[in-house]
Amino acid sequence: DTGVSQDPRHKITKRGQNVTFRCDPISEHNRLYWYRQTLGQGPEFLTYFQNEAQLEKSRLLSDRFSAERPKGSFSTLEIQRTEQGDSAMYLCASKGTVQEKLFFGSGTQLSVL
Amino acid sequence: QKEVEQDPGPLSVPEGAIVSLNCTYSNSAFQYFMWYRQYSRKGPELLMYTYSSGNKEDGRFTAQVDKSSKYISLFIRDSQPSDSATYLCAVNTGANSKLTFGKGITLSVRP
Numbered sequence: 001d002t003g004v005s006q007d008p009r010h011k012i013t014k015r016g017q018n019v020t021f022r023c024d025p026i027s028e029h030n031r032l033y034w035y036r037q038t039l040g041q042g043p044e045f046l047t048y049f050q051n052e053a054q055l056e057k058s059r060l061l062s063d064r065f066s067a068e069r070p071k072g073s074f075s076t077l078e079i080q081r082t083e084q085g086d087s088a089m090y091l092c093a094s095k096g097t098v099q100e101k102l103f104f105g106s107g108t109q110l111s112v113l
Numbered sequence: 114q115k116e117v118e119q120d121p122g123p124l125s126v127p128e129g130a131i132v133s134l135n136c137t138y139s140n141s142a143f144q145y146f147m148w149y150r151q152y153s154r155k156g157p158e159l160l161m162y163t164y165s166s167g168n169k170e171d172g173r174f175t176a177q178v179d180k181s182s183k184y185i186s187l188f189i190r191d192s193q194p195s196d197s198a199t200y201l202c203a204v205n206t207g208a209n210s211k212l213t214f215g216k217g218i219t220l221s222v223r224p
Contacts, residue, residue: 006156014151043212104159105156
């Protein structure tokens, strides 16, 4: 267990529904990252926060996706009007201030039917 | 060309074998090199972390970085069935700690 927790572990939804995932990073870590991983591929960067500020968003993050980290602690990732192509593992990672090491949670597996 | 290319798999070896996993990258700005291990339906777990060219050893694992040829390797000695997993190489420039991953290679160690 890395100390990064994600909830839920699995989510099955119907196309067009909205979903929200939560990530709780390691408590002293100021940076939080969201990645998406599809079968047979490595994780792809979506967005990251330093404290509560969202500093970068990937082109992969369409306007249906929104992420927040309101108090610089936990973060949420919301997908509106889900599509079948959104089916993937959504991974959260956190990093402290000293070393360039990212620690990942177990992910949320999203299936859009 | 992808920024990080990883040797395709899958790879199957007998228990006790030496395993060599390799990646190449295209951007000389990458300064930090990592190997992650990922078990099925789990998140990636940091295995090895290096900053400069050279070798770094941790138990049965050795990470090797050659920045002149933009080549990174992970060696596993005396492989065990518990090493069966997907191995992902990852790099970053250090500017924002954003990782770029290879595709991953699935390793199976046969008892």
